Amino acid sequence: MSETILKIEGMTCNHCKMAVEKALQGVAGVAGAKVDLDKKEAVVAGSPERAALVQAVGKAGFKVVD
Numbered sequence: 001m002s003e004t005i006l007k008i009e010g011m012t013c014n015h016c017k018m019a020v021e022k023a024l025q026g027v028a029g030v031a032g033a034k035v036d037l038d039k040k041e042a043v044v045a046g047s048p049e050r051a052a053l054v055q056a057v058g059k060a061g062f063k064v065v066d
């Protein structure tokens, strides 16, 4: 299983972290998603389309910057 790492802007607290994790977990092909607030990074397991991840994060109100 592969991993995708996303750098995400705009997350400030645990609520943001949960919102992003939930959004990522709702994307087709995602087996799991973990956000590291300090690193401003999400690690997504599975084989989703990267564009779908970026879109889901955007819909949740945050921005993928890398």
Ligand SMILES: [Cu+2]
Pocket: 011, 012, 013, 014, 015, 016, 017
């Ligand atoms: Cu927050």
